[in-house]
Amino acid sequence: MDKKKQRALAQWLKGQSKLGKTWLMAAIGLAFLSGLLLIAQAALLAHILHELIVVKTDKHELWFSFFALAIVVLIRALCSWGKEQAGYRVGETVRTHVRQLIMDKLHTLGPATIHGKPAGTWASLLLEQVEEMQDFFARYLPQMAIAVLIPFIILVAVFPLNWAAGLIFLLTAPLVPFFMALVGMGAADANRRNFKALQRLSGHFYDRLRGLPTIRLFDQADAEAKHLKVASEDFRKRTMEVLRLAFLSSAVLEFFTALSVAITAVYFGFSYIGELNFGHYGTSISLFIGLFVLILAPEFYQPLRDLGSFYHAKAQAIGAAESIVNFLDSAPEHQSQGSQKIAADAVTIVAEDLEVLSPDGAILAGPMSFTIEAGKKVALVGQSGAGKTSLINALLGFLPYRGSLQMNGVELKNADLSHWRKQISWVGQNPQLFHGTVQDNIALSAPMATESDIHRVAKAAYADEFIQRLEKGYQHPVGDRATGISVGQAQRIAVARALLQNGHFWLLDEPTASLDASSERLVMTSLEHATKHTTCLLVSHRIDQLGTSDFILVMDKGKLVQNGTFESLKHQGLFAEMIQSVDRSDLDA
Structure with a gap:
């Protein structure tokens, strides 16, 4: 030195x-x-x-x-x-x-x-x-x-x-x-x-x-x-x-x-x-x-x-x-934020020539242009490495970008990111639970929530039925990395946490990837009720979960290669190949 x-x-x-x-x-x-x-x-x-x-x-x-x-x-x-x-x-x-x-x-x-x-x-x-x-x-x-x-x-x-x-x-x-x-x-x-x-x-x-x-x-x-x-x-x-x-x-x-x-x-x-x-x-x-x-x-x-x-x-x-x-x-290239408030209402997302960048400025995905209309359920699909996670991180404000990415008419790089994230209800494939009680983990999204609110969302997420069987119920201790409860139980706690936040934009990142059939059915049922009248982006490899989507975005190698309804895409391009590979897997099974 x-x-x-x-x-x-x-x-x-x-x-x-x-x-x-x-x-x-x-x-x-x-x-x-x-x-x-x-x-x-x-x-x-x-x-x-x-x-x-x-x-x-x-x-x-x-x-x-x-x-x-x-x-x-x-x-x-x-x-x-x-x-x-x-x-x-x-x-x-x-x-x-x-x-x-x-x-x-x-x-x-x-x-x-x-x-x-x-x-x-x-x-x-x-x-x-x-x-x-x-x-x-x-x-x-x-x-x-x-x-x-x-x-x-x-x-x-x-x-x-x-x-x-x-x-x-x-x-x-x-x-x-x-x-x-x-x-x-x-x-x-x-x-x-x-x-x-x-x-x-x-x-x-x-x-x-x-x-x-x-x-x-x-x-x-x-x-x-x-x-x-x-x-x-x-x-x-x-x-x-x-x-x-x-x-x-x-x-x-x-x-x-x-x-x-x-x-x-x-x-x-x-x-x-x-x-x-x-x-x-x-x-x-x-x-x-x-x-x-x-x-x-x-x-x-x-x-x-x-x-x-x-x-x-x-x-x-x-x-x-x-x-x-x-x-x-250190300041990631192009990353910035402003103070504009994104309207707390049903979210409309408009991307034009969007390029998602790594913290050091390398292009991870794009350019791509798409629109997610307010109140619609949109699915994002693609093989591993297609750029789905990069796009999600850009939507959350965790990665810089070039081009335009607007939420309710406000450019994300000029928006108050903390205010924006409070409007997002997120459920990932590996939910992070923290050392504390079951109630503490559900209340993470709303620390001032009452016990009745916590019990209400737990019931809606089909988590109440297993919580009641725990030795201490809602006060049951949870270790770091969800020690002490199963993967399916942890996922339902994460859904309850998202329900408690009650966001205007739901982001579901492979929410059933690690679940058995029974837990998957319960989680998807609760999520369908929760997202019925909100804007929702579902990231999934499960083709059978996409039939209820209003619109589908298909990514490959960082590019948006297809977009449209399930019916319009199922007979052509990469999406049709994905359906056929699933069908072949079912036959092999």
Whole structure:
């Protein structure tokens, strides 16, 4: 990664910190107060030792100094605790915001883009990579200010007592950040490579985990285990590379800090034996001054050492931010939306020279022109790969397009997509049910729906009869990916969910593809009642389901090759071939 991009990413990260500015200022303020108390602590400790060793004062006479020292130590501890809490809140605020940005972007891009990458990749982006920015905001950013403020106030305290010690501090301090930057030059690149390896490993592992039954059935477990081993070994090497840089950075910082403190100690040692006679403004160097400066010496470099320790947090955050910023800045070609409201009425769809595009601008389907009149039931048919799914995604606003696609006279790219999707009742071939209860999953389309409404649509979808047999009825728990209920039951829940939304446009994408004959009959009966007076687009491979359609659109290789009624198409072209293939299948059966 070039330096220009690193600076741009660092600026983006700092820009996000404005969200937690109050907590950031609190963390810096508490650290500054702790620095002032540090000087008081050093002065009290040096005073006590000077009085006990040189003046021979009775320790009982120094009770106030001991008491004051204990109070200062306690307050410093509270300041450190408050600083950690405030720093954590900075990171928490920013992480929550960045995750929301990612979720909003995913919502905008839609499922077509999401399905283009393994689920593990998105999980890594949303979880691990956002989490890796925590220490940058919680520790590194506050430490940048602390690394300037604390050494400055220590110099202010030391210079009036001994200018030589102050000069040693001043001259040696730049060595720490200089070598820290020198060692850390490659840290951001190492972290970026590490995150890419983590994304690959996450995607690989999650996909194999989902497909484990298939892998076992085809006896490919050993082969997949070897692939996973290779991916994990690559991730291990990347991680060790990052750790080597982190340990090297820490070792360099410790060396130069120890060297600087040693120079200060040697100076005072030679001054006490009379070998050095400068830096004291013409007065003798007392034990108090020597102890005061030597106690502060490690603390002078400590903020710089901490900054160096947290420097890897900056490198981690930059490595993580690259993928996040690239994702947030990505904009599928031609995809846009406006604010025009599509009239909440029976939907008429008019497409002229429509070309459906992939997120990166490649043509997936088209050009095609067709009209779906309000209140009509239209079937969309074609072999697998014909472009049906691409067209559906365009209608839903999930894919960009060229040409014209109007809903009730409003161009879709100028429409408020959120408002448009609220008018759509959708039932797919693999309905997604979420962790919760049966009632929660039905109410997904209308969270404010009453129990009576939920029961009504469940009965209309022929779902009530099996729900009542469940142990807890509508409160029966449903696991992720419909765990705990059958495919047919899940499909009827999805139909009930669509009925509850009561949209003006019904989109049925192979709604009976995975059902047995009994479940298929129940689902189709409920859907026919629900779509009787609405605009409906049915995507199906089942020719026997198309007889009740008012109009049929036939697609092949991304093109609209036929359109018309069932009667007008059944004796010609691709549609006739599809009917004949079904008839031959029935005879073979």
